[in-house]
Amino acid sequence: MPRDDIFPHVAASVLRDETLAIHAGYEPDPVTKSVAVPIYQTVAYAFDSAEHGAALFDLEVEGNIYTRLSNPTNAVLEKRVAALEGGVAALSVGSGAAAIHYALATLLEQGTNFVSVPQLYGATYTLFAHVFKKQGIEVRFAKSDRADDIAACIDHNTRAVYCESVGNPAGNIVDLAALAAVAHARGVPLIVDNTVATPILLKPIRYGADVVVHSATKFMGGHGTTMGGIIVDAGNFPWRAYPDKFAMLTQPEPAYHGVTYVEQYGRSAYAAHCRTVCLRNTGAVLPPLSAFLLLQGIETMALRVERHVENARRVATYLHDHPKVAWVSYAGFPDSAYHALAQKYLGGNAPSLLTFGVKGGYDAGRKTLNALNLFKRLVNMGDAKSLATHPASTTHRQLNEAELAQAGVKPEMIRLSVGIEHIDDILADLGQALDAA
Ligand code: PLP
Numbered sequence: 035m036p037r038d039d040i041f042p043h044v045a046a047s048v049l050r051d052e053t054l055a056i057h058a059g060y061e062p063d064p065v066t067k068s069v070a071v072p073i074y075q076t077v078a079y080a081f082d083s084a085e086h087g088a089a090l091f092d093l094e095v096e097g098n099i100y101t102r103l104s105n106p107t108n109a110v111l112e113k114r115v116a117a118l119e120g121g122v123a124a125l126s127v128g129s130g131a132a133a134i135h136y137a138l139a140t141l142l143e144q145g146t147n148f149v150s151v152p153q154l155y156g157a158t159y160t161l162f163a164h165v166f167k168k169q170g171i172e173v174r175f176a177k178s179d180r181a182d183d184i185a186a187c188i189d190h191n192t193r194a195v196y197c198e199s200v201g202n203p204a205g206n207i208v209d210l211a212a213l214a215a216v217a218h219a220r221g222v223p224l225i226v227d228n229t230v231a232t233p234i235l236l237k238p239i240r241y242g243a244d245v246v247v248h249s250a251t252k253f254m255g256g257h258g259t260t261m262g263g264i265i266v267d268a269g270n271f272p273w274r275a276y277p278d279k280f281a282m283l284t285q286p287e288p289a290y291h292g293v294t295y296v297e298q299y300g301r302s303a304y305a306a307h308c309r310t311v312c313l314r315n316t317g318a319v320l321p322p323l324s325a326f327l328l329l330q331g332i333e334t335m336a337l338r339v340e341r342h343v344e345n346a347r348r349v350a351t352y353l354h355d356h357p358k359v360a361w362v363s364y365a366g367f368p369d370s371a372y373h374a375l376a377q378k379y380l381g382g383n384a385p386s387l388l389t390f391g392v393k394g395g396y397d398a399g400r401k402t403l404n405a406l407n408l409f410k411r412l413v414n415m416g417d418a419k420s421l422a423t424h425p426a427s428t429t430h431r432q433l434n435e436a437e438l439a440q441a442g443v444k445p446e447m448i449r450l451s452v453g454i455e456h457i458d459d460i461l462a463d464l465g466q467a468l469d470a471a
């Protein structure tokens with residue numbers, strides 16, 4: 035997808051995030067003049083003739099065929115997120131989990147492996163360690179998120195390196211440029227889950243990421259109403275340089291009319307393969323109404339993220355100084371192991387997802403959790419509302435003790451997704467809950 039396509043009357047690259055988030059990918063529809071993005075609630079699209087239908091299937095002309103392949107509302111979301119991340123194309127899917135699955139399934143087959151950092155969202159860990167394993171695809175968890183530990187795991191069968199730019203819930207900030215360098219030196223792409231950071235705080239493609247995935251369910255939607263996932267193709271990886279490793283993109287694809295993706299789709303070959311092989315045949319399609327709701331969220335994402343980050347800074351300081359709190363993990367503190375990386379990658383900001391432990395361990399932590407009123411106890415993040423989770427008993431429950439330690443999940447750890455309510459009310463709720471512990 036050329037950049038002109040993202041925002042027709044001005045090059046997207048000169049526009050700021052706040053503007054792209056509101057306009058990229060859509061101009062008022064020339065027929066209806068609708069200023070809001072229409073919800074194309076349709077399954078299929080009429081062919082002008084039998085020949086037109088055949089030409090669409092033969093890829094001789096462009097156009098919509100069936101919503102499992104493409105939909106005009108979803109296309110606006112895809113262009114908007116591609117513009118925000120600085121990619122050439124994107125694919126929207128039904129959830130973040132589907133986005134992660136497709137992003138890897140596109141490149142991996144039985145007998146191949148990929149290398150991952152150990153600090154991952156729980157369901158991502160399970161997908162890698164158990165689901166892919168049953169399909170004959172090996173995940174190699176590096177000892178840490180450091181580039182030398184990642185490099186040590188790459189071999190000739192490796193097809194990708196995977197990380198979360200900011201780990202959930204560990205809060206580790208990955209040195210993306212270093213990871214991209216070791217991946218590229220060994221001829222494999224870097225895939226980055228940028229959900230926690232959001233493209234407002236960090237754009238992984240600038241540091242060498244080849245693919246960016248998101249759970250749009252979180253900060254993009256922003257209101258805890260809508261599931262969705264996005265895969266963004268940076269368009270930079272030289273697939274043609276490794277024709278055997280990436281035969282699915284460089285050789286004719288039997289699953290889709292014998293197309294050779296790098297020839298048919300150029301820089302967006304990878305995104306096109308995700309769409310026409312993974313999405314078309316396994317079907318985790320994003321409902322168009324959900325695409326519309328996610329677009330509504332994205333319009334205010336920059337404003338919300340700014341407030342999330344500021345409120346989290348105040349919460350981290352408050353907890354740090356509270357006599358009942360044993361520890362706080364927050365990259366904004368100068369003594370945090372991730373402070374320097376926050377300066378480099380997050381523009382000096384720290385993520386609004388933070389963790390802490392209460393003195394007295396899990397029992398005291400559980401009492402605190404149970405006493406919260408404004409903070410909702412649940413498993414989600416990036417909502418306008420303040421949210422609290424105990425990862426070890428919920429999102430990461432399936433991990434054993436050693437796996438929990440490797441993923442950076444302490445037994446007593448409470449994870450906060452700090453919302454955008456008034457900060458005084460947020461601090462008052464935390465204060466009364468800690469008093470109750
Ligand atoms: N990636 C991260 C970092 C997450 O935290 C989550 C969910 O919490 C996902 C992916 C999965 O997204 P979804 O719940 O939209 O499937």
